[in-house]
Amino acid sequence: MDAQTDDLTLYHFPHSLCSQKVRLALAEKGARYEVRVVNIGPAHENYEPWYMRLNPRGVVPTLVHDGEPIVDSARIVRYIDEHLPGPPLQPEDPALHALMEEWIERQDRFPMRELSYGSGNSLLMPIGRATIMRRARVLAAHRRRNPGLSAEYTARIEDVKRWKRTVSSPKEMAALRQRLADLLEELEALLADGRDWIVGDQYTLADIVWTVFLTRIRFLEGPEALDEIPSVRRYFERARDRPSYEGAGVRESVQTRELLPIILPFILPRAAAALLVLSLVGYGVWTLTVTALG
């Protein structure tokens, strides 16, 4: 394919797992693209009608290529490989291609969102959990104002309720952690023959999704999370050493300096309003007390 001449815009959020997969695929291809940050919390710009029309599930990422939106990170990374110039990221051999697909799907099926919000010890985790039900309220308010998108908002509200039920259930969370341990053991078994990448010698889309997934596991569980599975740890280190990892800005921790400008414009006006109300109530109580005392 010739040099890239097309218009590409990625709607994303810097720390989002799925956005990072797409950025990594774009970096491997050496693609040039515009970015638009969609504030997925606390402003929930992703639930606004303009974005729901672009991405009916109201999630990031969305890639817009010459005006056409493509949604769902697993589809987007395939699309990137098939439509942009750069090194091929899918094997030609059908058996290897099937292996790549199998590992993309294994990763994609794992509910990382639930694990991210239902475990971890960072201060941000309880805050994150508390925000889940706020999403249902924001979605319901949008549904009232946008009857044309009622089906999309209803589907999303149901999804948010399921999300909340899972992260609130210690039994489901324990099962999820076991499922993750099994999945990582399966990857360890695959890589134990010394292969560099999931299908062998070629770095493919499967490695892209697994690089970001393993980064998130280390983010949640600490850098020692892969110590018991040495082949996976070495595999992750190889992937992290690729220039694309830095180029895509794969996040290994919360970048407070990056998140604050996104969060503060939402929090500050509300904090100021709350302070004003508290001051008015305090002043009222004080005036009444002074009046009552004569």
Ligand SMILES: N[C@@H](CCC(=O)N[C@@H](CS)C(=O)NCC(=O)O)C(=O)O
């Ligand atoms: N299957 C979708 C999932 C996308 C997804 O869940 N994105 C998350 C960030 S990684 C999101 O937008 N969350 C915001 C929300 O659910 O409100 C994909 O792979 O693109």
